[in-house]
Amino acid sequence: MAREAGARAPDAVQVKDVLARHREDERRDALRALLMCPLMTASHPAFHAVRRHERELRDWFSQAAGWILHVERDCARLYKRPADLADATRGADEFDRRRYILFCLACAALERAEPQITLRTLGEKLLALAADPELGARGFTFTLDSHHERRELVAICRYLLSLGVLLRVAGDEDAFVSKVGDALYDVRRRALAGLLAAARGPSTWAPENAPAQLDERLAALTEEFTPDSEEGRRTAMRHHLARRLLDDPVVYLDELDERPALRAYFQNQRGALAARLGEAAGLHAEQRAEGLALVDDSGELTDVAMPAAGTASHVTLLVAEFLAAAGRAQPGTPVSEAAVAEAVRGLIPEYGRFWAKAAREPGAETGLAANALARLAMLRLVRREAAGAFPLPALARFALGDAELVARKRTSTKGAERAQDALF
Structure with missing residues (x-):
């Protein structure tokens, strides 16, 4: 019996190792899913894995990037705040200033709506909100009289559907556009409440103290407390760089020229940063003279694939x-x-x-x-x-x-080697 027990011991160790690897892989997949879908409802394939690994994920995001992860029974929200607020390439596809206004008005209407709402009722609520004289003074009008405006409302609803804020119960949006039908939605209030990834809400300002310009508003919405100490400043720089490495395709050293301390920190710590972030998110680092990129071999962690079909x-x-x-x-x-x-x-x-x-x-x-x-x-x-x-x-x-040609040069001179190392 003793020999049999001894023979089974290695098997038990192997099973334990397999389970540990499986848990680690599942946690990594959940982390990657949150990076791509920071507002996640229970219908997402990775949601249950996020709930299982909630504590580890919450601690990692907080320590690595200063991002807050909030998980509830039917919704998870990673409050990703971009490092570069001036990046004009971010945003919803095909959304312009007018469509963003409609989106904000729709969210305001849904916040006061019943648990279920029809597309027609949402349109009527939007009409009431769009009649605000301040919007009219800025040149914004919305009437729902034209086919184009009904299409705009449908585009907003479909975007809310993709975010999980709305859930279609019945009907068809195209029938509403043609004025021959309607659509019915459930309003998921927890997802709606988690839409705004800000450090403070816009309503916390008194009207006379609210920032006037867009860049000032964005900065005020996302301003975070930084302790006035050496450790506090290092932590803020580490969080800033981690956010860029996780959220941006590449970080160039030239982009950090206006902040010499941040550039110096990046040059000294980029190897450790890349290793830590890459291991957790399943990415590998490409370090070159001009900067650093964390690359996903699977091509899953990107909004814009290249190359791609089409x-x-x-x-x-x-x-x-x-x-x-x-x-x-x-x-x-x-x-x-x-x-x-x-x-x-x-x-x-x-x-x-x-x-x-x-x-x-x-x-x-x-x-x-x-x-x-x-x-x-x-x-x-x-x-x-x-x-x-x-x-x-x-x-x-x-x-x-x-x-x-470059590969041949690499084998001939050290100068050519350095030149190739300077290219991504």
């Missing part, structure tokens, strides 16, 4: 290669959007047969170029200014034509 994605990849070549030929020189559009037009004879028919129409190159530049800006591969698009270092990874 005409727009193919054009973006070709534009990236064109801009990478332009950046090598004339470093630091912007490329105008007109030049990018002309380059896209020149690609049609060779690649047009693979694209959608509309992309081959005369004049389509302008929209294709604008879309490609917007995608590349989101991925921090170009910087867009009034003068044009400036290729950034990480764009060099798409310079496919020179990959073999």
Whole structure:
């Protein structure tokens, strides 16, 4: 019996190790899911894993990035606050200033609504809120009389559906647009209450003390307390950099020039930061002379995949290669959007047969170029200014034509090795 027990002991250890690895993998998957879906309802596939690992996830996010994780019975909210409030590439797809106003008005209407609401009733509540004279003084009107305005309301509802704030019970939004039907929704109040990821609510200001400008409002909404001590300042810098590494495609050293202390901290600690964040989130670090990127081999942790299927994605990849070549030929020189559009037009004879028919129409190159530049800006591969698009270092990874040549140089001189190390 003693020998049999001894023989079973290694099996028990192996089972324990397997269970520990499974728990670690599940916790990592839950962490990654929260990064992509910070407002998560019970219908999300990872929600139950988030609840199981709530304590470890809450502690990790708090220590690593200063983000608060709040988990309830049917909703989880990771209060991600971006490190760069001026990043214009963030936001909901196809949302402009008008649509954001409608979104805010819809949330205000839902906050006072019954547990269930129809699309028509939501529209009526929006009409009442949109009649505010202050909105009219700023040029905003909303009447629901036109097909376009009903489409706008439907777009808002579908965005709220994607966030989990609304749950469709019956009906169809397209029938409402055509004035032949309606839709009924459940209002998920816990998800609605967690929408605003701010350190304080806008209603806490007295009207006479409220910041006037948008950048001032954003700064006031997200301002966090930092202890006036050396340790407090180091913690704030670590949180700032962790937020950028987890939320942004790449962090360039040049972006930190205005904060010398932050740049110095990043240069000294980026290896440790990358290792700690990468291990927890299943990412691997690419460290180069210009900066650092945490890369996801699976391609899951991104809003904009590249490369990807479809005409727009193919054009973006070709534009990236064109801009990478332009950046090598004339470093630091912007490329105008007109030049990018002309380059896209020149690609049609060779690649047009693979694209959608509309992309081959005369004049389509302008929209294709604008879309490609917007995608590349989101991925921090170009910087867009009034003068044009400036290729950034990480764009060099798409310079496919020179990959073999550079590899040969690496084996010949140390200088070429250093040059290659300076490219993402």
